[in-house]
Amino acid sequence: MDKFIVSARKYRPQTFDTVVGQAHITTTLKNAIKQNQLAHAFLFCGPRGVGKTTCARILAKTINCEHPTPDGEACNECNSCVSFNQGTSLNIHELDAASNNSVDDIRTLVDQVRFAPQAGRYKVYIIDEVHMLSSSAFNAFLKTLEEPPPYAIFILATTEKHKILPTILSRCQIFDFKRITTNDTVEHLEAICEKEGVNAEKAALQTIAQKSEGCMRDALSIMDKIVSFTNGELNYTNTLEHLNILDEDYYFKLLDHMLQQDLSSAMLLYDDINRKGFEGDLVLNGFAAFIRNLLVSKDEKVVALLDTVESFKQKYLETAKNTPASFLISALNILNESEINYRAARNKRLHVELTLIKLCYLQQAMELAAGDAGLVKKKIADKAVAVPFRNIQPVLARSATLKETVPATTPAPQASRLIIEEPAPRPVAPVPPVQKEPASSRKISSLEKLRQQFKDTHVEQVDQPLTQETLQEAWDAFIVLLKENKNSAAQSFDLAQLKVLDDNSFYVYTANAIEYRFIESCKTQTSEFLQQRLSNTQLQFYITKRENVEVTGNNDPKPLTAVQQYQKMIEKYPLVKELKEKLKMELDR
Template identity: 40%
Template structure:
């Protein structure tokens, strides 16, 4: 019985063409050999199992080949391999330097391969510097390391550096397929991709896993056997979990997670795999990014089918929630509850990426008709007593009614019955948007306003009686613009009465309104318009809300019913306060520029 040779040794590449996934480096080395342009100190760096030592051996063999050697000649006398992990002292390097001086007996070059060179001590590096910079013509040094950052810069500057990259899943899977065919093993494509993913870019690890799985399953290498032997979660689990999330099926989703835990997997592995699954679904949604999906053809079709059921916003929300759980997992005291809570959050996401809200679902495709009453009702200016005509059924006429009856001008009236009661209508804020236009309409149509005393309901006998009594007690108000006062006044008189009103409300306790009205001095413009300028919109809204009392006061004092208040906002007028020493100094210098002379004279600092 022949001894078993592991695949990593049995299938070690013998030429540069056999090296997997390092085409750029192998082409460079081959051209350097062909053109006699090879450096005497090379540094191969990169992750484990990507072919650093293999390329070093192939290079050592090829530079000594002249065509006359035997087929199995390996030039063992000319190749010296040194493990720097165990030979890292100054004495070991000195022994190596002594050997370098001796020329080769067979072949042209002596090649020194120093593996894990970053393990050399500081003194060993220093002892090696001179020989590495100026070696004999027959000597070539090849240094290999997985941690280039640990090598001192003086060594790096003396070497030609080659950075080996990780082997892609596709390249590793293709090489594993080639080995399986040579060994007569029927391997599923998905199984080889799982092995390549588990190897994480290292071809040597992939070959070791391959040997282990073949020992378990024999000549038939299936995806199920690979997942069972490697103890990895199959993507079928994540497909099922995603379907349950899309169906918002929380109970079965929690049962699936419990089943996963029973198989020996921890919650962190499950949630990180679910996040990777969401990522794979996202790259399937665009044809240009499908190449980023490192799975077999059959699995790619499954990912395409499920990606059609999901939206980008859903996947982004799912990735964010799963990644948040991944970050919190190690610090959580109840890790299982954390993962279960994450799964419940994922199952509560709608297809549009928003969390489900029972209220939003209930109001879906429905609208609520709600418009503020202030949008429809404007407080009308209060007319003087001499222009009011009150007609009350079954009541004694008042003196106002008698005086209004003497008016000989005919009046056409239009009845309007507002739905708000009298008390509420008196509390309605004045908008002052187009009061002059409203006054003109009142003058033209002689609008008759029936103000109810109270709101009544028509759902009972008592309310019907109250409604009948309400009809009998309607009050008619007629506004005649021709008899409204319109006396002229000066800006001084306006400011005087303005200040009196501010003082009166300040005494009543309305400090904020008084402060807002004192912000600017009122200015009188054409058509009896009063203009004030405020620094922000909030102060403007406060004054507009309370301006009815102000306007009634000014109209009565100035005997002019056509006064209007116009408020503008100019944020540049806001008072700037000095906080820093520099700002305080600028304020003082504006008031008294001589302060600069004082500061210069006494050499003062701020």
Template identity: 55%
Template sequence: MEKFIVSARKYRPQNFSSVVGQSHITTTLKNAVRQNQLAHAFLFTGPRGVGKTTCARILAKTINCENLREDGEACDQCQSCVTFNAGTSLNIHELDAASNNSVDDIRTLTEQVRYAPQSGKYKVYIIDEVHMLSAAAFNAFLKTLEEPPPYAIFILATTEKYKILPTILSRCQIFDFRRITTEDTVEHLEEIVDKEELSAEKSALQVIAQKSEGCMRDALSILDKIVSFTGGKITYSNTLEHLNILDEEYYFRLLDMLNSQDLAGALLLFDEINRRGFDGEIVIAGFSEFLRNLMVCRDKRTLSLLEVVESFRDKYQESASKISLAWLISAVNMLNDADIGYKQAKNKKLHIELLLVRLAYLQQALTIESSGEGAVKKKRIDQFRAVSIRKLQEAPGAQTKDAAPKTNSAPPQQAGEMKARLVVETEKEVKSIQAFPKKENAPVESEAPAEKKERPTMGALQKIRAKMANKSGREDSTTPLDGENLRKAWEEYIEKLTEDKNHSTADNFKRSELVITSDSSFEIYTETNIQQKFIEQERGALINHLQQFFNNRSLNYQVIVKASEEPDTPVERPLTAREQYLKMIQAYPLIQELKERLNLDLDY
């Protein structure tokens, strides 16, 4: 019995012309080989199953071919090609970086690079899944990759280009492989079906191509499974059954029921789908894709984006013409929200049934929104807002005092009076601003006291003018700076410190000496630097107190430490918290014993 070989290996391309869907890369490589313009390092990157490793092997075989054809393909007849096809070539070395990703593996590889090939032109090193190399392995590989021997060529393949170091990328020619289109996949599957002498419907092959999502290896694996499942006869129905895909006929029936608001029929159809073993998540995903295809069908420009079986294309276009775009967009949004919340739902079936209820009455909701009733509701809201605006504009009409008592309730009456006073006050402030530059404007000053009696509040401008008037009046009564007044002001501040329980600062203030130096300045003499710091930390509050007391804004002082005539004489200073504690335990030893028994930590 002949051993079975999977189609992905059996029909792996052996030359550039048999590679599917990567013509932009194969053409470039053939021209480079034919013109002898080969780079020393290549990087093949792209999704899985699109031909990266296959193209690397074909390139390795082609550049060592002894009888290269005119189109840049290998001859498959020379000794180099025969040994390559048999897997016994010594000029091609493949390394799986996923399992050989250490520094030692790369060092072994670089040591092999030093030996020239025994036969052929080049030694080719193919490193697959190169993104799995460690950072140290990449760094050990840098120098060899940048300046290899003339006979060495490196081909790196990866699905995750972003994981490779930029220093590696800059040393390689990068080729980006793309996903294989559905049409190319179907065409390749038809060739394999003909070679295997199988029976397959084109619609079934299209379903396989869509399920593979651009990966040829997946498409061939699915084909092998379905062949084993069906015994060589591949149909549309058994393909759907094997791939666990819901037939699109169900979606067309569901759409008709929802569009006609047949909620009972939609719920029964979902129950039938559920009893067939299809999960609710499959229904949501499938119906979302179905509605997406309907939106694509509505415009001829996007018709090329429709990826469905050819037999359903006309039916899609017919159904799309009967449904509004607003319904489709709203339904897709609802399905997307349902898909997000499906995993959190405890009752999965009820979650889908509630979705069908909303979809069944979605058209009715859209009709009500676009009808005249919705417009009437909006007019009512606008009318209510207009009334509220008119109420705010009635304030100027309440400027007179006679208009206030018309209402019976007290709070509205007070609000009307305040609004009227505010308007009168604003008008008078404007008049006073216009008349402010004129010095002989006596009526404004005479009206100010009367206004104060009539209204409880004062305008901002009136407050400023009153403050300036008080200031100018106080400047005339400045208290002279003499010894008696200064001592009186000083004692008042000491009393203030005592009331605030700032006894240490008050004691330092009491021990200070004051000397007047001019009409608006004096000096404060202290015995120690500590006493000076106590007084300096009160500078802000002290200067405000003295300036207010003497009504002299230019008053200032200076704190000076007085030199001691007897330096050996100890100077009294306030005790710190620690010194006070030590003095206490010296006088009362029981305090220390109490501290140790209670295990206290003192904060000093």
């Protein structure tokens, strides 16, 4: 019994012409070989399974071939090609940087570069997954990569180019591999199935190609798995079942139920899908891809972007004609939002069912929001009804009076007329004409009436002048009030001394800062109490500490200046003067 070899290894391309979907890479490499313009370092980057390592091996075999073809391909017959195909060539060294990423591994590789090849022209070093090397390993590799021996060629392969140091990128020729298209994948799978004698439907191969997402290795692995599962029969139904893909016929049925606003049928159909084991996120994702394909099918210019099997393309085109684009865009938005919030939902099934309910009534919501002239506001205001007005004769009479007061030289402007429809004007009692009065006997305005009423009802209050006796009595009364309320500031008020300054103000002298703060905290209450008690609304007072006050001959308090305060301070604390001189400080004048 022969040992089974997977298709990805068994049908690995051996020449540049057999590489699938990378013609821009293979043509460049063949021309470089024919013209003998090979670089000393190459960087192959791109998605997984698109042929990076395969092209590196083909390049290594071709440049050492003893009898290359005129097209720049290896002959596969010389000793070098045979040893390469058997894996015994000494001129090709492969290093997996994912497991050999230390600086010691790179130093070992650099030591091997010093030895020339025993047979052939070049020694080729293929480093796969080079982005996994450490920073120190990259730095140890820089000098050798920049100036290698003439017989050494380095081929680096990676799936993540952005992780490679710029100093490495600048020393290599960079080749970007692209994803393999669905058509190229299907053609390659058909050729393999024909060689293996597998009966495969094209729809099944197209489904495999879509599932692989441009990765040929994944497509070959999926095909091997399904062929083993179905015993050599590769059809569309078995492929959908094995790949856990929901048939697109379900999506077409769901769309029909939604356009007909048949919620019950849509819910029953989803229940059938759920019983078959398809998770809600898979249904949402698949239906969103289905809506996207419908949206693409509405424009002939972008029909080429339709990603589906051949048997469904015509059905997509017919369904897209009967489905409005606004519905598709709104449905795609709802599905996208629902798919994002699916993971956070605790009741997954209810979350999907709510999405189906929204989609079923989406068309009705759009019809309600649409008017004859396009989209308008959902809430339409009631038709405006004219407010009934009465024709007031005094206003007309007053306007006539104003006309008479205008000088004869000024032309009277024409009054603008406001036509107001009224449903049924009620009969109005005749208003007697207003007698014309001279200007001297006109009635006073409303503002003058208010002023007159205020003067009649309110007698103007006169502030009582402040005296020392009345002030002391009111002050003592406020102290009694503080003591009744058990306010700690009562003692400070009791120790304070008062002196009248004029009829509306006085001074409050305190002995220290503590009394000053207590009286200052109650200043608003004190002022209100004294104004009411002394019948003086303009009453105000000033709080002053005696230690900062100089009494003049008239016994009037005078605040000390900054210089005077400084002089008193240095008399008591001589070190302050020394500190001032050391810091070179100035006094505010």
